[in-house]
Amino acid sequence: xxxxxxxxxxxxxxxxxxxxxxxxxxxxxxxxxxxxxxxxxxxxxxxxxxxxxxxxxxxxxxxxxxxxxxxxxxxxxxxxxxxxxxxxxxxxxxxxxx
Amino acid sequence: xxxxxxxxxxxxxxxxxxxxxxxxxxxxxxxxxxxxxxxxxxxxxxxxxxxxxxxxxxxxxxxxxxxxxxxxxxxxxxxxxxxxxxxxxxxxxxxxxxxxxxxxxxxxxxxxxxxxxxxxxxxxxxxxxxxxxxxxxxxxxxxxxxxxxxxxxxxxxxxxxxxxxxxxxxxxxxxxxxxxxxxxxxxxxxxxxxxxxxxxxxxxxxxxxxxxxxxxxxxxxxxxxxxxxxxxxxxxxxxxxxxxxxxxxxxxxxxxxxxxxxxxxxxxxxxxxxxxxxxxxxxxxxxxxxxxxxxxxxxxxxxxxxxxxxxxxxxxxxxxxxxxxxxxxxxxxxxxxxxxxxxxxxxxxxxxxxxxxxxxxxxxxxxxxxxxxxxxxxxxxxxxxxxxxxxxxxxxxxxxxxxxxxxxxxxxxxxxxxxxxxxxxxxxxxxxxxxx
Numbered sequence: 001x002x003x004x005x006x007x008x009x010x011x012x013x014x015x016x017x018x019x020x021x022x023x024x025x026x027x028x029x030x031x032x033x034x035x036x037x038x039x040x041x042x043x044x045x046x047x048x049x050x051x052x053x054x055x056x057x058x059x060x061x062x063x064x065x066x067x068x069x070x071x072x073x074x075x076x077x078x079x080x081x082x083x084x085x086x087x088x089x090x091x092x093x094x095x096x097x098x
Numbered sequence: 099x100x101x102x103x104x105x106x107x108x109x110x111x112x113x114x115x116x117x118x119x120x121x122x123x124x125x126x127x128x129x130x131x132x133x134x135x136x137x138x139x140x141x142x143x144x145x146x147x148x149x150x151x152x153x154x155x156x157x158x159x160x161x162x163x164x165x166x167x168x169x170x171x172x173x174x175x176x177x178x179x180x181x182x183x184x185x186x187x188x189x190x191x192x193x194x195x196x197x198x199x200x201x202x203x204x205x206x207x208x209x210x211x212x213x214x215x216x217x218x219x220x221x222x223x224x225x226x227x228x229x230x231x232x233x234x235x236x237x238x239x240x241x242x243x244x245x246x247x248x249x250x251x252x253x254x255x256x257x258x259x260x261x262x263x264x265x266x267x268x269x270x271x272x273x274x275x276x277x278x279x280x281x282x283x284x285x286x287x288x289x290x291x292x293x294x295x296x297x298x299x300x301x302x303x304x305x306x307x308x309x310x311x312x313x314x315x316x317x318x319x320x321x322x323x324x325x326x327x328x329x330x331x332x333x334x335x336x337x338x339x340x341x342x343x344x345x346x347x348x349x350x351x352x353x354x355x356x357x358x359x360x361x362x363x364x365x366x367x368x369x370x371x372x373x374x375x376x377x378x379x380x381x382x383x384x385x386x387x388x389x390x391x392x393x394x395x396x397x398x399x400x401x402x403x404x405x406x407x408x409x410x411x412x413x414x415x416x417x418x419x420x421x422x423x424x425x426x427x428x429x430x431x432x433x434x435x436x437x438x439x440x441x442x443x444x445x446x447x448x449x450x451x452x453x454x455x456x457x458x459x460x461x462x463x464x465x466x467x468x469x470x471x472x473x474x475x476x477x478x479x480x481x482x483x484x485x486x487x488x489x490x491x492x493x494x495x496x497x498x499x500x501x502x503x504x505x506x507x508x509x510x511x512x513x514x515x516x517x518x519x520x521x522x523x524x525x526x527x528x529x530x531x532x533x534x
Contacts, residue, residue, distance in 0.1 A: 003276075003278050005273040005276075006267050006268060006270065006273045006275075007264065007267065007268075008264075008267060008275070008276050008277040008278050009262045009263065009264035009267060009277045010262075010264070011277055011278050012262055012277040012278070013262045016257075016262070018260075018261055018262060019258075022225075022258075022259055022260075022261055023261060025225070025227070025259070026224060026225055026261055029224075029225070029226045029237075030224070033226075046341070047340050047341035048340055048341075051340070058339060058340035058341070058431075059314040059338060059339045059340065061341075062314075062336075062337075062338055062339065062340060062341045063235075063236065063237065063338070064237070065341075066235070066236045066237075066331060066332055066341075067226050067236050067237030067238075069332075069333075070236055070237070070238075070331070071221075071226075071237075071239075072221075076333045079343075083343065084342050084343055085340075085341055085342055085343070086333070086336075086341065086343075
């Protein structure tokens, strides 16, 4: 079999069915990512503020937002007045414009 | 498995099973003596659990700074061949100094030798799943480098969660991603074997009354270890429940150790000291925080350990001799610990905003099942039995098979390294006997 380098995913696609939960998980991540980035476009926010605004559990916002921080979409800002929560903001490297 | 190709046969002097700190120590000593070593590791990186730790007790040296030079020495040694993502399937003893081992290498979907670790695939991958190397605190991509100090520091594809969109290979500058890779089986002929399969951490889901998995601000000590490491998931120590900076943290010692009700009656030997270490690190990271350690007995038996314990007390860590019965959660995510105050003889309640469960050490089961015609005996707690513990601590029930590190029982890092050294010395002595 002649394999075309850089385009090998199609060979496995023929043999391997993508489980439904994998595509559903991807949809969920893409959706929450969009929601979080949109919410931060207006102003910097803390995790409880984002959770309240988006109607998501705070732990879910924490997990997804920390993932977006790791992937380079978001960065940590100042602390709130009570010294309890950090504000998070869009990273100014152009990535968040997507 | 590709059935068309016959499996390859490889020959080495010694097979070391497990690439943690004990297996690594054995491999390096044997390689320095001129023996050809095959090191097989089931994970994507060598370095075991130690490479993921923050600092070590009682010196507070950086764990990564000790592990990474060692790991790179192992990786670059001309006498050591490393197979990651590889399982040992079957071991047959054919005679003295003659073992045949079936190993199975799972496809990484990345050609290790071509990957530069540029992370462009990671950036392109649209999938985000739970990062097991950060113990579930944050996400990772399906095309990913396991962690920044991994060895080899190259990408892997998590095929279970991959959508096969091909974005990773389109951006890969070296074309090292290859979805046509399949499992590979090898027959390995060796003269001796070192088993260094390490340990498992106790899963606190088995104690539902502590609320782990239900209350997000109840963490395991390994999750706290990640939060304190330089390659941590968050910018500082934060509550996973809502991102709050914690200021009142409790430790529950002996979670899953010295507890017959969960099937592990023995002491894990490391929990007291790593909790005291984390408490000291937390006092540095969060100067305003109160740290309380709920303990049954503090076992500070090693060199410098008691002084380390006293140092924590002097720094202001509160030690409460008490057995925690139950943890409940308040609406604000704070946790109520109901405990027996052993000294006062009363039942008390205390509120904390984060609870760390100091989870114990359990045997990593399975390796004894792969021996075909000889029995690798286990001790009453299912660790590998040391058949002559005082005279030859690395000896097992099979002549030519030696044990290193926590595969033989709970122990700390210096003892694991000593044990790895002992295993390499006893292996050498066994190999030398062949030529006599």
